[in-house]
Amino acid sequence: MPGDPPGTLPRTRPRTGPRTGPGRAAGAAPRHGGAGSAPRRRGNGLFVLACLLPALVLFALFMVVPTVNVFRMSFYTWSGFSPDMRFVGLDNFTALLDDAQFVRAFQNTVALLVVVTVVTMGMGLFLAAIMTRQRLRGRTLYRFVLYVPSVLSVVVIAAIFSAVFDQENGLINGTLRALSLDGLRQVWLGDQDLVLWSVAIAMVWQSLGYYMVLYMSGMASIPEDVYEASALDGASPGRQFFAITLPLIWQNLRTTLTFFVMSAVNLSFVLVRAMTGGGPDGSSEVLLSYMYKQAYTNSSYGYGMAIGVVIFAFSFLVSLLVSRATRREPLQF
């Protein structure tokens, strides 16, 4: 309807006169000083640009260029050092489809992503709710204890879990033996069906405290009177959690979900490298550790970069899907 808006404007404001036109009519006539403000704003823009430039140059040089390079290198065959790079088009990607070890690494990554996300998020929310809503004795201490693992370096965590999972005198098997539950003892890092879940346990242990604290801060900002009002209406703590807490920290949850995707991909790599080295016989290999092996140990840099591109696309896609699937109208209190 092109004729409609221009037709209405002059009619509603007939007194401004035909000379000023409908555009000027909306805002009052330009004031005197206004004439200089436009160039000054432009000057500010230049100054801001100049201030931003170093950061932008650094960002471009250390973030954009390497990322573009990953994509470019994935079309080449290159060992990493030699001057001869050969363009092979999509060969690296088609080879991925036939690579059973890659498929296994992909499956492992997805499994870790799903399990670690669900468990960490569930437990994190549960603990955060208990810590903020129930006036637990010594909750500062619990919070501290649960948060400590996020500060530890991964190598320390690997050493801790090497002691926890030890098949002879480890914490788990030792406890099971003490309880006369010898039948339940497992070779946690040696059983090909179990090793991935052992890594998952370590990942959950590492990240639980961090997300718990994030959720707690979100929950702490919910006004107390909302809970009081609902309590007067007879809502149980469970009902309060699902009807008040969860909707009000929804935006918080969405953000952490994206963190989960990235941290699961990255953390699984460092933990696998320090704890199992991808073994036994490749059964705990994840995408990044396989990429590292191919790019460096197997001198197939281009192929490694193709795996890198897959990881990039996969993380991007999962984050996008998660963000789309969890989109809600933000609630305010």
Add this chain to the structure above:
Amino acid sequence: MRRSLVLAGAAITALGLLTGCAAEGDGQGAGKTTLSVAALEGGYGRDMYTKVIQAYESAHPDVDVQLQISKSIEDEITPNMKAGRFPDVVVLGQGRKAALTETLIKDKALEDLTPVLQAKVPGEDKTVGDKLIEGIVGNLNTNPYGDGKTYTMPMYYAPTGLFYNKGLLDKKGWKVPATWDEMFELGETAKKDGIALFTYPTAGYLDSYFFSLLADVGGEQFYTDVMTYKQGVWQTPQARQALDLTARLLKYAAPTTVGYANEQDFTKNQQSVLDNEALFMPNGTWIVGEMADAPRADGFAWGLTPLPAVTEGGKRYITTSVESVWVPAAARNKDAAKNFVAYLYSDEAAKIFAASDAIQPIEGVAGSLSEENAEFYKVYDDPSVAALVGGFASTAPVKGVDIKATLFDTANSIISGDKTLDQWQAALNGASEKLRQAGG
């Protein structure tokens, strides 16, 4: 005008910041050659390098040797190498996880060191080639392309084989098995005492085991065929026999082996030998230093034996690990580098290295060994035992194919029953064929 000045100023500052990161002094003093040497800090320590370099510098006042040494030397030199700044001399063997030496071999990025063999050792009358013990150069380890040219010089050598507790065998009155039949008999006997016949730190340690076994089963030619990916080599009866023997041996593996066979826990597998829970494990002479502080059973003493012979009185091979020194083709001071490499084989340098138990393949050096070490080097005295050097031939990189992983890591799956012998053989055949097609 002023604004554009500000802008230009900011841009220059930003660029200055960046170039500041990249700029580096050339290091070229007045008339002095700066030789950069990178070395892996292995079990022998770092002192011996500092001493050798001191001795070299005092004989060559015009050369300034810069030493870079680290336990993960690959991580430290590769970023510069990717930017085109190569060290002049690198002391680093094959078989490391980062596989830097292998990568440069695959890339044909090493300098031909054949002239060094013919060069006189600085300050001596003999050539480097004359001083080296026989058979140490000319194999796939030093001449990776099999074209008669030497690209990596052998630096230190050490026997690898089955390590065991001599004290335990003496106490029980068990004989070190000379044939596989005796080996399995001993396995049954030991089982009754609750001792496992075999374990390995991680599956990767099976390299020396497999190389020896392949040569034991099929002779040197067969070994070379496997290492150079001859067509169908893994479908031969000899290959099947080697895998069969291994699968039988793995049945006797300590139950804890696989669970501890990772970077974090492998010392626990080694500990099981010290604790008399397992009898034999494949390893190298560094094990003595590595486990020096570990608790051990009474009367423990390290012993080293080659693999049992396949047939009685058959020839046995002992895989010899050889660390290498090489010069990158892109090094700046190649002549000085070659001179330095030649110097590493001088009596003066050899003495310093030997003091740290780093034994170079120079005639007569093994005589200056400490007692425990001399014991290990005695395996070479047995006339039925021959040294075996080398490893898989290098090919152009093949995506997703790592024959070492296929050969060694599968042992974990054989023990746990996740894979069968047939699957193992088929996977090896497939990997070998792909590498053969990639060519040397």
